[in-house]
Every structure is written in structure tokens, then in C-alpha cells.
Amino acid sequence: MPRPKVPLLSADRIADAALELVDSGRPFGVNALARALGVTPSSLYNHVSGRDEIIELIRGRIAAQYLPDLPEGTWDDVVASTMRAQRRMYAEHPNAIPLIVGKTITDPFTIASYDNLATGLLGAGFPEGEVLTVVAILDSFALGFGLDLASPDDIWQPQGPTQTLGRLLAGAERGAARSDRAFEEGLELLLDSLRLRLSRLREDD
Amino acid sequence: MPRPKVPLLSADRIADAALELVDSGRPFGVNALARALGVTPSSLYNHVSGRDEIIELIRGRIAAQYLPDLPEGTWDDVVASTMRAQRRMYAEHPNAIPLIVGKTITDPFTIASYDNLATGLLGAGFPEGEVLTVVAILDSFALGFGLDLASPDDIWQPQGPTQTLGRLLAGAERGAARSDRAFEEGLELLLDSLRLRLSRLREDD
Numbered sequence: 001m002p003r004p005k006v007p008l009l010s011a012d013r014i015a016d017a018a019l020e021l022v023d024s025g026r027p028f029g030v031n032a033l034a035r036a037l038g039v040t041p042s043s044l045y046n047h048v049s050g051r052d053e054i055i056e057l058i059r060g061r062i063a064a065q066y067l068p069d070l071p072e073g074t075w076d077d078v079v080a081s082t083m084r085a086q087r088r089m090y091a092e093h094p095n096a097i098p099l100i101v102g103k104t105i106t107d108p109f110t111i112a113s114y115d116n117l118a119t120g121l122l123g124a125g126f127p128e129g130e131v132l133t134v135v136a137i138l139d140s141f142a143l144g145f146g147l148d149l150a151s152p153d154d155i156w157q158p159q160g161p162t163q164t165l166g167r168l169l170a171g172a173e174r175g176a177a178r179s180d181r182a183f184e185e186g187l188e189l190l191l192d193s194l195r196l197r198l199s200r201l202r203e204d205d
Numbered sequence: 206m207p208r209p210k211v212p213l214l215s216a217d218r219i220a221d222a223a224l225e226l227v228d229s230g231r232p233f234g235v236n237a238l239a240r241a242l243g244v245t246p247s248s249l250y251n252h253v254s255g256r257d258e259i260i261e262l263i264r265g266r267i268a269a270q271y272l273p274d275l276p277e278g279t280w281d282d283v284v285a286s287t288m289r290a291q292r293r294m295y296a297e298h299p300n301a302i303p304l305i306v307g308k309t310i311t312d313p314f315t316i317a318s319y320d321n322l323a324t325g326l327l328g329a330g331f332p333e334g335e336v337l338t339v340v341a342i343l344d345s346f347a348l349g350f351g352l353d354l355a356s357p358d359d360i361w362q363p364q365g366p367t368q369t370l371g372r373l374l375a376g377a378e379r380g381a382a383r384s385d386r387a388f389e390e391g392l393e394l395l396l397d398s399l400r401l402r403l404s405r406l407r408e409d410d
Contacts, residue, residue: 025303027232094307098230098299101352104359111363115370122369131369132377136360136387137394140353144345147306154309155341158316164327164336165320172337182341189342192401193394 009039009047015057022058022096030054056107059100062089063109070116075124076191082117083142083187090146097147114139125198134194141190149179214244214252220262227263227301235259261312264305267294268314275321280329281396287322288347288392295351302352319344330403339399346395354384 017037022028030051034041048054066089071081090097105111114135121131153175158166173181222242227233235256239246253259271294276286295302310316319340326336358380363371378386 094303098302101356104357105361106364111361114361115367118369118373128373132373133387133390136353137391140349141346143352144349147348148341148345151306152309156310156316156319159311162316162320164323168323168333168337182338185338186342189395189398193398
């Protein structure tokens with residue numbers, strides 16, 4: 001029997017090709033993805049309902065890689081582990097960010113990661129009405145630092161005199177070392193604030 | 206005299222068209238921009254040296270709109286005003302984020318805004334070796350919350366049972382109200398941490 005020209009389509013193959021297309025910086029869409037897979041758009045529509053489902057496949061693919069195990073331990077261990085994993089995930093796929101942040105999350109891996117985080121915060125003593133606010137703060141923090149890690153070794157190159165920035169840059173760390181330090185210090189600042197918030201909540205009881 | 210078919214190219218017109226192209230989600234590049242402007246790529250190259258310079262024009266265009274005045278006042282006023290303006294800027298141009306965060310900053314408006322922030326932090330008492338770390342923390346925070354504000358009204362839609370997330374979502378705020386509250390509470394948490402850091406530095410003196 002002759003071999004088929006292209007391997008059969010599957011959710012896995014579609015997810016891989018979609019992530020590769022987005023990472024490359026080329027425009028993302030059903031037609032472009034069909035071309036990348038060497039199939040017609042209508043064959044692709046036999047497997048996915050459209051753009052939204054493909055974005056969820058991309059999210060699921062990177063979540064399964066970076067957030068595979070739900071961290072356990074004290075609530076601050078859960079927060080720190082989740083933030084570190086999310087940051088790395090975003091840093092390695094910065095072009096996917098506008099797509100995945102622009103769409104409601106349904107992917108079960110990603111939902112499980114946020115559910116684990118929310119459960120940890122609730123167990124620590126944050127009131128039900130505050131937990132999702134804290135999750136949003138942590139989420140924004142990880143997202144911003146993912147982009148920070150993906151940014152060039154030199155963030156600023158002033159073209160003229162500055163009051164402070166140019167002088168500080170002259171002796172400053174650069175690249176991943178700079179971003180790693182800022183992320184870990186920022187995480188510690190945030191955790192300190194959250195610990196203080198918890199101790200105040202306990203006093204109010 | 207016949208009118209020219211297209212207005213003369215200028216840095217302003219190029220910046221406007223580039224930002225419009227990026228905001229639309231269509232692929233960004235010198236050729237696509239030339240098509241959008243109705244000129245040949247070589248006419249465009251008479252005005253800009255290439256992709257990098259166009260990205261800096263985009264950054265300058267949004268910085269001039271959202272960060273026009275350098276905030277004054279106490280260091281925490283400067284931080285809060287800068288964060289609010291940055292967040293709004295990113296939220297309204299989420300597709301520009303991978304481009305502008307992926308390139309070293311040279312735009313004078315943006316440099317002046319960071320220089321003002323660094324000067325405020327140094328004046329408040331943060332040591333020279335810490336100021337850029339604090340700037341990176343604030344920057345990541347504003348960036349992440351810009352994307353949070355640009356995200357859909359519903360962030361999560363669990364497709365099955367969850368431990369905590371589904372229950373919390375049932376009564377939770379949505380959309381911009383949710384994001385605004387989380388941003389302001391996160392900003393307050395961060396400022397509290399930074400104030401505590403400053404008071405510890407003063408004790409060490």
C-alpha cells in the first residue's frame with residue numbers, strides 16, 4: 001500500500017504545528033495552520049471547530065509541559081512553584097501570549113493549576129471574596145516577568161543624557177541574571193505582603 | 206497641479222499606520238506596512254532603517270499618548286501614576302506587546318518615563334544597586350496587569366468539577382471591575398512591601 005503523503009491529523013499534531021507557527025512569529029489563523037500542516041482548511045475543520053479551539057490546544061500543549069504536576073506543600077510553596085513554572089512558560093512562548101491571554105481558559109491542565117492555587121490560598125486563610133483577586137495579582141506578576149525574561153539583554157539604551165538611568169545601567173546586571181534576580185525579589189516582596197495580610201486577617205478574627 | 210495619490214510619508218504617518226497594523230492583529234513587517242501605506246518598501250526605507258526603527262516608532266507613539274507628563278510628588282505617587290499609565294497603555298495595545306517588549310528601548314519618551322521612575326526610587330532611599338531591580342518588578346507588574354485588563358470578561362470556564370475555582374467564580378466580579386480591583390490591591394501590596402523595605406534600610410543606617 002502507498003504511504004499517505006502526510007501523517008493523519010490528530011489533536012496532538014495540530015497543537016504542535018499551531019504552537020510552532022505562533023512561536024515563529026508568522027501570522028496565526030486556520031488557513032495558515034492548514035498550510036503548515038499540508039492539509040486543506042476543511043480537513044482541519046474535521047478535527048477542530050475553529051480558531052478558539054486551536055488556541056486552547058496551544059494553551060493545553062504548553063500547560064502540559066510547564067505545569068504538569070500540581071505543587072503541594074505550604075501555601076507559599078504552592079504560590080512560588082506555580083509562579084516560577086508560569087513565568088518560564090510565558091518566557092519561552094512570548095508570541096503566544098496575546099492569543100492565550102485574549103481567550104477564556106477552558107483547557108483542563110490550566111484550570112487544574114489555577115484551581116490548585118486558589119485551593120492553597122483559601123486553605124491559608126484568605127477569605128473567599130479575596131482569593132481570585134490574589135490569583136489575578138500573582139497571574140499578572142508571572143505574566144509580566146515571563147515577558148521580562150523574554151526581553152533583550154539590554155532593556156534600555158538611552159540616546160542622550162538621563163538623570164539616573166544611564167548611570168545605573170553602567171554597572172548593572174544584564175540578561176537572564178538581571179531578570180531572575182528581579183523575579184525572585186519581586187516574588188519575595190509579594191509573598192511578604194500576603195503573609196502580612198494573612199496575619200492581619202487573623203488578628204481581626 | 207494634480208494632487209499626489211498618497212500623502213507624503215513622514216515618521217508620524219509611518220508610526221500611525223504601523224500601530225494600526227499591529228493593533229489589527231495582522232502580521233507586522235516592512236512589506237506589510239508598505240502595502241498598508243500604499244507605498245513601495247523602498248520608499249519606506251527612505252524614511253526608516255527597518256523593522257527595529259518602526260517598532261521604536263510604535264513605542265514612541267503610544268508612550269507619547271499614555272506617558273506624556275512625568276509624574277511628580279512623593280516616590281509612591283510617582284510609582285502609582287506611572288504604573289496606572291503603563292497598564293492602560295499595554296491594555297489598549299496588547300498585540301504590540303511582544304514587539305515592543307522584544308526590543309531594546311531607545312524612544313526618548315519611554316526612556317524619560319523610566320528615568321523619572323528610577324530618580325524617584327533613588328531619591329526615596331533605595332540603594333543604587335537595587336533601583337533597577339525595583340523598576341523591573343514594577344514594570345513586570347504593569348505589563349502583566351495590562352494584559353489582564355485586555356483579557357476576556359470571563360477568565361476561566363471550567364468544563365468539569367473543580368475543588369475551589371468554580372465555586373468562587375459563581376459569585377465573583379467580572380471584566381474591567383475585576384481587573385481594576387486586583388490591579389489597585391496588587392499595587393497597594395507592592396507599595397506596602399517597598400515601604401517596609403525602605404524602613405528596614407533606614408534602620409540599618
